[in-house]
């Protein structure tokens with residue numbers, strides 16, 4: 658890392674992960690996946706900007722220079738295939754804790770992978786896993802994008818109503834401090850992911866229970882009420898006809914009256 662201009666990892670992290678920094682890449686997650694065969698240990702890649710930042714559902718993630726943290730963590734957590742979906746909610750808890758450690762903003766989680774401040778999305782998380790023949794994860798890449806401050810010129814029109822930033826103004830020390838706090842918190846949570854050690858905090862930070870939502874599925878949009886988060890981080894919803902369902906994947910949005 659020396660010479661990159663990015664601060665060195667703090668001592669408590671330096672034996673745990675390698676840190677790589679790039680001024681620009683297409684996507685920190687794509688880049689780490691390409692490098693994966695050569696990487697022996699866990700590796701974190703941070704870029705100043707992404708030219709092809711990726712989000713869930715094939716969407717892009719707006720990644721301009723100077724206003725966001727774009728970071729991916731390549732890890733080999735030794736989780737069973739059934740437990741792999743728990744990595745994203747654990748990372749969400751790590752991001753919320755880091756934001757609150759370093760700012761006075763209260764961070765909430767919008768199931769399953771968005772972090773909200775004041776109802777606006779300030780962070781998205783995309784976890785991808787390379788699976789072996791038995792369905793075991795050879796490695797996982799947890800990609801985290803945080804809008805730290807409003808981008809110059811504002812957010813693009815398609816996300817202008819929904820996107821927000823952690824702070825109203827740029828604060829130069831926030832990017833490395835937030836990155837290191839997220840990494841530290843993520844690795845503190847990792848040993849207890851299978852036993853759902855993060856679940857109480859995930860639940861207490863969940864923004865949706867009690868809210869009216871739209872469930873977006875297979876091209877249709879259904880009204881429902883979010884009623885809770887189950888013990889595998891599924892979103893429990895009740896439909897107007899009384900039917901109950903636990904969502905394991907997919908997307909919901911808050912209904913605005």
Ligand code: BTN
Pocket residue numbers: 683684685686687707709710711712713714716718726727728729780781782783800801802803
């Ligand atoms: C989402 O909101 O749907 C997830 C967004 C994830 C964005 C991060 S930024 C770092 C990493 N690289 C990517 O291309 N995507 C993730």
